[in-house]
Amino acid sequence: MLRVNDQIEVAEWELTESFVRASGPGGQNVNKVATAVELRFEAERSPHLPDAVKRRLRRLAGQRWTRDGAVVIFVQETRSQARNREIARERLAELVVRATEVPKKRKRTRVSLNQKRKRVEAKKARGEVKRLRGGVERE
Numbered sequence: 001m002l003r004v005n006d007q008i009e010v011a012e013w014e015l016t017e018s019f020v021r022a023s024g025p026g027g028q029n030v031n032k033v034a035t036a037v038e039l040r041f042e043a044e045r046s047p048h049l050p051d052a053v054k055r056r057l058r059r060l061a062g063q064r065w066t067r068d069g070a071v072v073i074f075v076q077e078t079r080s081q082a083r084n085r086e087i088a089r090e091r092l093a094e095l096v097v098r099a100t101e102v103p104k105k106r107k108r109t110r111v112s113l114n115q116k117r118k119r120v121e122a123k124k125a126r127g128e129v130k131r132l133r134g135g136v137e138r139e
Contacts, residue, residue, distance in 0.1 A: 008048055008096060016040040017085065022076035036076035039088040044069020049096070057099035071095065 022036035043049060043057055043065075061071045073095075075088040 008053075008100065010041065010046070010048060010092075010096070014042045014046050014048075016042075017088075019081060022079075022084075033081070035079055035081045035084060036074065037081065037084045037088050039073045039075070039085075039092060041071045041073075041092055042069065043071050052102075053096070053099050056101075057096060060095060060099055 017040075018038045019034040020036050020038060021034050043054060043061075046054070049057070057071065058065050064072050066072060071092065073088045073091050075084045075091070077087060078084055
């Protein structure tokens with residue numbers, strides 16, 4: 001069981017881990033040991049996530065969201081399989097926590113008529129300064 005916060009826990013049946021060989025440095029060890037982890041979370045089928053959280057999670061996950069409604073997190077940062085597994089679970093929990101945050105509603109605002117008037121006056125004054133920079137007539 002992966003505990004995300006006080007309200008949300010992800011059951012083990014919703015998570016699938018597979019280990020593959022990592023790329024990058026590691027010498028001969030990298031060719032022998034499968035240290036990279038691919039964590040797959042079946043978010044769309046999860047009974048623990050409300051629909052609003054699933055929608056936000058889908059938007060936040062981006063390319064990590066698959067067609068069948070799963071979030072795939074791939075980690076190959078360390079040479080340790082156990083540490084990569086921990087990092088993947090932490091990233092999943094962080095992503096779900098970000099999805100639980102309800103975005104603030106935007107309040108429409110208007111620029112006051114006085115502010116519009118001041119802006120136009122400032123533009124006119126600036127234009128006048130530039131106009132006065134013109135060439136001087138010779139007599």
